[in-house]
Amino acid sequence: MTSKKLAGKVAVVTGGNSGIGLASAQLFHAEGAKVAIMGRDGKTIDSALKTIGEDSLGFAGDVSSLKDLEAFMSEVKSKFGKIDILFVNAGILSRGTVAECSEEDFDKTFAINTKGAFFTVQKALPHMARGGAIVFCSSIVNQMSHPGTGAYSASKAAVRSFTRVIAAELVGQGIRVNAVSPGPIATPILGRSMDAQTLEGTKNYLNSVIPMKRMGEPIELAKTVLFLASDDSSFITGTEIVVDGGMVEI
Numbered sequence: 001m002t003s004k005k006l007a008g009k010v011a012v013v014t015g016g017n018s019g020i021g022l023a024s025a026q027l028f029h030a031e032g033a034k035v036a037i038m039g040r041d042g043k044t045i046d047s048a049l050k051t052i053g054e055d056s057l058g059f060a061g062d063v064s065s066l067k068d069l070e071a072f073m074s075e076v077k078s079k080f081g082k083i084d085i086l087f088v089n090a091g092i093l094s095r096g097t098v099a100e101c102s103e104e105d106f107d108k109t110f111a112i113n114t115k116g117a118f119f120t121v122q123k124a125l126p127h128m129a130r131g132g133a134i135v136f137c138s139s140i141v142n143q144m145s146h147p148g149t150g151a152y153s154a155s156k157a158a159v160r161s162f163t164r165v166i167a168a169e170l171v172g173q174g175i176r177v178n179a180v181s182p183g184p185i186a187t188p189i190l191g192r193s194m195d196a197q198t199l200e201g202t203k204n205y206l207n208s209v210i211p212m213k214r215m216g217e218p219i220e221l222a223k224t225v226l227f228l229a230s231d232d233s234s235f236i237t238g239t240e241i242v243v244d245g246g247m248v249e250i
Contacts, residue, residue, distance in 0.1 A: 004032030015090030019187030023218035063116030113155035167238035176237040183244025211246030
């Protein structure tokens with residue numbers, strides 16, 4: 001019988017109540033980890049926990065709030081005793097050209113995607129075990145130009161930069177830090193920033209320009225996150241794995 005990749009591990013996932021985060025939390029649990037998820041919607045957290053299974057914890061909070069992050073990490077420590085894996089996944093998608101983007105939208109994007117990511121790591125670190133793994137969720141827009149995504153692209157480029165710097169800071173503690181950068185993935189986040197007609201048109205366009213002629217599925221990202229979180233990637237740190245159906249390179 002094949003042993004589970006994360007047996008005895010404790011995995012924390014922000015934005016773990018839907019999409020890539022939920023798929024990753026489910027896969028982590030299936031591979032033997034105790035799982036804690038954080039999200040802003042208490043109802044979807046409760047629903048998510050039912051799909052994850054036993055030895056799981058949910059916390060309703062905002063990653064842009066340091067108070068919420070501290071409370072979440074303390075609760076994880078109290079229930080599970082440690083953190084081995086941290087998937088820094090919570091984020092929002094924003095749209096608007098430089099002429100259109102409001103200060104409110106800009107600040108919200110950076111508060112969640114950038115500030116939230118940085119301080120998620122800071123608040124988790126005191127509870128992390130040597131030999132742990134941190135995985136950031138960046139995006140292919142950190143290296144591609146898509147008009148109308150300036151704030152979002154910059155927020156994700158910052159996350160890619162965090163990956164390199166924090167990897168260098170934590171290598172001596174035996175904690176590996178990497179990033180996964182998705183291309184278009186069929187998750188609820190896409191529909192939150194547009195109406196149904198625009199969403200359908202966007203999906204059709206993406207399917208036409210992605211070399212593999214389809215959007216990715218959350219489980220395809222989750223399997224990459226599992227690789228970076230597990231000992232399968234034991235000699236990898238500071239890098240980025242792009243999961244995009246070939247958009248960046250082809």
